[in-house]
C-alpha cells in the first residue's frame with residue numbers, strides 16, 4: 001500500500017466519513033509503528049438545536065480530515081464562548097489523549113466555574129466529540145474504549161409528557177407509548193398551575209395538590225395495565241426537585257402502594273441531607289442527580305446514602321468517561337444508574353455506549369415522544385429505538401451520523417452551523 005500523504009487524507013475525508021473501513025485503513029497508515037494514529041486538532045465548530053430544550057452540537061476537527069461529534073444540553077446555554085475559550089487547550093493537541101485534555105480544561109477553569117454548570121456542560125460536549133473522534137480514528141465503537149460491553153441492548157424509558165387524566169388525548173397517547181413497545185415510562189406530578197396551589201413561590205403542596213398527584217399516578221398505572229399483566233410496564237414519577245421536605249416526605253410515603261420504579265427528586269438535590277431524610281422515611285426508591293456535575297457532585301450523595309438510584313445527565317455531567325467513573329463510584333455503594341437523557345439520537349447513542357459498559361445500568365431516559373418525526377430523521381441510521389431498546393452499534397465512534405437536512409429543521413434561527421473558525425489551524 002502507498003504511504004498516505006496529507007492530500008490523500010483530505011481526499012479520503014472528502015469522500016465522506018461514511019466510508020469508515022477505508023478511513024480506518026488510512027488511519028493505520030498515518031500512525032506509529034504500533035498503529036497509533038497521529039492526529040492534531042485543528043478546529044472546533046458548533047451548531048445549536050432546539051428540540052426538547054436546547055442542545056449544543058460540537059465538532060472537533062483534525063489535520064487528517066476526520067472529526068468527532070459531541071452534544072450537550074440544558075446548561076449548554078452560554079456554552080459557545082466557553083468552547084471558544086477551550087480552543088487554547090485543544091488546538092494542535094493529540095485528540096486521542098481524551099482524559100488529559102478533559103483534565104487540562106477542567107483544572108484550567110477552577111476560577112472560571114469549572115466545578116459545575118455551564119463550564120462543565122461545554123466541556124462535556126467537547127469530551128464526547130473527542131471520544132467519537134478517538135473511536136473513528138481507531139476503528140472501534142466508543143463502548144470498546146470505555147472497557148467493553150456488558151450488554152447489547154439498552155433499556156429505554158419513555159418520558160410520557162402525558163400525565164393529565166383530564167386530557168381527552170391522554171388514553172391515545174399512552175396507548176401509543178405501549179404500542180411502541182416501551183417497558184417503562186415516566187410522568188411528572190409537579191404542577192405550578194394546579195388550582196389547589198395557594199402560593200406562587202412556596203412549594204408546600206396542599207392536600208388538593210397531593211390528591212391530584214396521586215390521581216395522575218393511579219390513572220397512568222391503570223392505563224399501563226390495561227390489556228396486560230399488572231405492572232409489566234414500570235412507572236417512574238418526577239417531582240423536579242421543587243418541593244419542600246414536608247411535601248417530599250409525604251408524597252414518597254403516599255405513593256408506596258404503586259411500587260414505582262423510582263420517585264425522582266421529591267426535594268431539590270443540592271441538600272444531600274434533606275434527600276437522605278426523605279429516602280430514610282420511605283420504601284419508595286428515590287432517584288436524583290440530573291443537575292449534579294462530575295464525580296465531585298455525586299460523591300456526597302453516595303457517601304450519605306441519599307439516593308437509591310442516581311441519574312447523571314451524560315450530556316452535561318462531564319461526558320462519557322466521567323459518567324463511567326461516576327457509575328463505578330456508585331457501584332461500590334451498590335447504587336444503580338438511570339441516566340437523565342433529553343438529547344438527539346447522537347447524544348442518546350453516546351449515552352448508550354456508557355450504559356453498555358457499566359455494570360450497574362438500570363434504564364435510560366428518552367424524551368422525544370412529541371417529536372417522533374424529527375427523532376426518526378435526525379440521524380442517517382433512522383430510529384435507533386426498537387420496541388423500547390437501543391441496540392448499541394458496533395460502528396466506529398458513537399456510530400450514528402447527523403442527517404444535516406433533517407437536523408437543521410430544529411436549528412436555532414440565526415445561529416451558525418458548524419462554521420469554520422477564521423484562525424483554524
Ligand code: MG
Pocket residue numbers: 238240264290
Ligand atoms: Mg427530571
